[in-house]
Amino acid sequence: MSLPIPPLTLDPLIGPALGFRFAVFFFAGGAVPNPIDIRFQRVSGLSASIDTTTVVEGGQNLYTHRLPTRVGYANLVLERGFVVGSPLNLEFNAAMSLFKFAPSNVIVTLLSERHLPLAAWLFIKAYPVRWATADLDANDERLLIDTLELAYTRMQALRI
Numbered sequence: 153m154s155l156p157i158p159p160l161t162l163d164p165l166i167g168p169a170l171g172f173r174f175a176v177f178f179f180a181g182g183a184v185p186n187p188i189d190i191r192f193q194r195v196s197g198l199s200a201s202i203d204t205t206t207v208v209e210g211g212q213n214l215y216t217h218r219l220p221t222r223v224g225y226a227n228l229v230l231e232r233g234f235v236v237g238s239p240l241n242l243e244f245n246a247a248m249s250l251f252k253f254a255p256s257n258v259i260v261t262l263l264s265e266r267h268l269p270l271a272a273w274l275f276i277k278a279y280p281v282r283w284a285t286a287d288l289d290a291n292d293e294r295l296l297i298d299t300l301e302l303a304y305t306r307m308q309a310l311r312i
Contacts, residue, residue, distance in 0.1 A: 169270050169271065171262065173262070173263040173265065173267065174192075174195060174260060174261060174262050174263055175190045175191070175260075175261050175263060176190055176191075176192050176195060176258065176259070176260050176261075177190055177259045178239075178240060178256055178257075178258050179256050179259070186239050188235075188237075188238055188239060188240075189235075189238055189239060191232060192230045192231060192232040193231045193232050193233065193297065194230070195228070195230055195260055196228075196229045197225075197226040197227050197228045197229045197301075198226075198228075198260065198307075199225070199226045200223055200224070200225050200307055200309075201223070201224050201225075202220045202221075202222075202223055203221045203222050203223070203224050204218045204219060204221060205218070205219055205221050206218055206219075207219055223306075225304065225306070225307050227281060227282075227301050227302060227303050228258065228260075228275055228278065228301070228302040228303075228304065229299065229300070229301050230299070230301075231297055231298070231299050231300075232297070232298055232300075233295050233297060233298070234285065234295075234296040234297070234298050240300070243256075243280065244280045244283045244300060247279065248280065248283055253279045253280070254279075255277040255278060255279045255304075255305075256277075256278060256279075257275065257276055257277070257278065258274075258275040258278045258302065258304070259272050259273065259274050260272065260273045260275070271309070271311050272309075272310040273307060273308070273309055273310065274307065274308040274310060275302065275304040275306075275307050276305045276306040276307070276308070277304055277306075278302040278303070278304040279302060279303060279304070280300065280301070280302060281301050281302065281303045282300075282301035283298070283300055283301070284298070284299040285297070285298050285299075286298075286299075
């Protein structure tokens with residue numbers, strides 16, 4: 153006897169998760185969350201991959217051995233509307249202007265429709281590597297977007 157296949161649903165407990173409700177938390181000093189810098193329009197770079205090295209075995213011409221060497225991570229890219237008076241802007245400014253870095257932990261949390269956490273990604277010792285503001289254009293009435301890019305030591309995916 154086989155179990156019936158459940159119907160496709162958007163219920164977050166049994167259906168696929170939707171990716172438009174999320175929050176980003178920066179932990180100043182590693183422990184205290186920054187309450188101002190949590191709202192972002194877009195987050196990308198949630199990925200990790202295993203780097204490999206190829207080893208050729210003498211006399212074996214059909215294949216090579218691919219051995220894992222280390223985990224590699226993409227940079228975390230955050231986009232949001234232009235914000236004035238943000239502690240995160242101060243951190244990026246110190247990195248870009250003074251070459252002073254204060255790595256912090258960052259957690260990106262996927263939220264349900266009830267704003268409960270469904271999943272999270274923890275980025276350890278994140279620091280700024282790129283900061284860009286969209287072009288200023290007097291002919292275009294669009295929201296001014298800041299793009300903040302972070303490198304980090306390690307990422308840990310958390311499934312809640």
